[in-house]
Amino acid sequence: MPSSSATPDASSTPPAEAAALSVNALSERLVTRLVEDAARFGASVSHTDAGTVLVDAGVAAPGSVAAGVLIARICMGGLGHVTVRESLDMQALWPSMIEVRTSWPVLACLGSQYAGWSLSATKEQTGGKKFFSLGSGPARALAVKEPLFAELNYHDSHTRGALVLEVDRLPPQVVIDKVLFDCNLSPARLTLVTTPTHSVAGTVQVVARVVEVALHKTHVLGVPLSEVVEGGGSAPLPPPAPDGIQAMGRTNDAILYGGRVHLTVKHDAAAKQLAAELPASTSRDYGRPFADIFTAFNYDFYQIDPALFAPAEVWVSSLESGKTWHGGRVDAALLHDQWNAQP
Template sequence: MMNMISINREAMKVVRRILEAPEPLGVLVERLACGATVIDMGQKVPGGWVAGRYYTLITLGGLAEVSYEPFPIGERMLSAVRVMIDHPQLACIASQIAGWRLEGAREGAPILAGPARALNRNSPDHYFDLIDYCDQAEEGVIAIQTAEPVTDDWATTIAAACRLKPENLYILVAPNSSLVCAIQVAARIVEQSLHRLAEEGFDVKTVRHAHGFGVIPPLIRDEVIAMGRINDSLLYGGVSTLYVDAEDEAITAVIDKVVSVASRAYGRPFVEIYEEAGRDFYQIPLDLHSPAVLHINNLKSGRTFSAGEINYAVLRKSFFGESQMERG
């Protein structure tokens, strides 16, 4: 059943909506010399709420519902993005995870997310070891979280790895500082939960349905501070709920390990941790990249297991520069 669904064909249905009317979405569509199409959602143009929903839906392989809801932090009211997912392995593991480190391109090549990861025949990333899936499609969509312009070198390398003609490759881009990026990162809360469960040995093939929501942080043009805030939205303000068909013992063995509060690095804004690590992501404990809160409903027993907490104090410090002391 999983191999009957093409995440690239599903995602292309959304891409075509964008191509029909990019201007009202605050989106710019450009064709590279090689023929690949770049859909700019925040570099040269502002993007927007609808563009952010489309970007998120595309990176989920078109297999989700994406909506917005209020998220109060004290007296302030922010927005949160909610994702409802019926094929979590395909939407999150095969598509949304940023798991493809682009090889063969010039220095500074990015890490890629999106459904075209499942077309990569040159060096499939290790996340595909967790599920039994590969895609076949004549068009592919990839997403890059970057402030750098997409180059012909990147596009031709991606197209070659996916066995695509460059003119059949579509590349979404949005920098950390954009609204679209803030939305799509907050929407990665289920993906973040799944990869942490897998790292602790839980069989993610048992996950049947999922939903999650994450707070969308205030925007700032500084790319490093923006990167810190979007990470904080997951670590301190993201809630994930999974519906699994497993043994209760398998859930209790891992649930307290896969929330951010379990990490020794927990408790400070991400940008502080990042700076302390010399701006080297590889020096940050892997277990910090976890949801703030995780609920797991076991379909087999009917029990629901929960761990973690939303940390409003860190969110206030990260988003508004407020300390607990300043608030009295």
């Protein structure tokens, strides 16, 4: 999803407690678990000649829902809880739901989870096909290559890092070298995790961005990020589609038409504004499956109305008054039309 390029704002500065946290240190044990238990998670591990760890969680390896949950927690810098809840109640929105919660929403979602680091290489650089991926996860905070980090006033300095790439092949050496240089890491201290959108793990880790999407739109709306003190949400977990565009469409639809988020903010004014302006239904492009929208705009994210990238439904509670405001709605019919087998 497109990143904002707003100018630095002191109101976005995190509290001192957040600045003291290292998202790479907090997620390191999760990365170790993924690598050491790779076979159990349906992943495979390889190393470059220099020792960089490459985890395949959906390119050639099958991956799994469990792998996707763990990778989503890594993406959140160890500051989020991610679970899968199952319900076969016919009144439920969908049988499998991803649930996410964090007490550090700005740092976990924007300082770590947000896929904001653009990594690319030409076919000349790779010796074959050109490469492009958006990097997400804690190593972003080591490199701080995005303007967003100036607003967050956050820079991690841990000596190990992990980055998640949503792409259908392992990264070429030229991209690995760029990440190492920008993160100031020795090769053996970097782990790169690859999760294609059409894979099981990739679907999970994208849908687990339901709260992150809400934080990003909060940022786009100009509400000070320092307002948001807690965040939780859920979204349906669809089966991945074999076609890349349809797989991307399903993960986006899960959030845009099935995502529900509850934010806690400091003041009533912010709660009222977010309840009114945050839901995806405020967008001019709302109402069609995302794959159709993406195709209509010539496969260019940046032509799509940025207001679309948001959860379907929000509740926003204010610490100032103790009141909660509600906005948006879930469109279960659209999801079932897209995902269910037709007679």
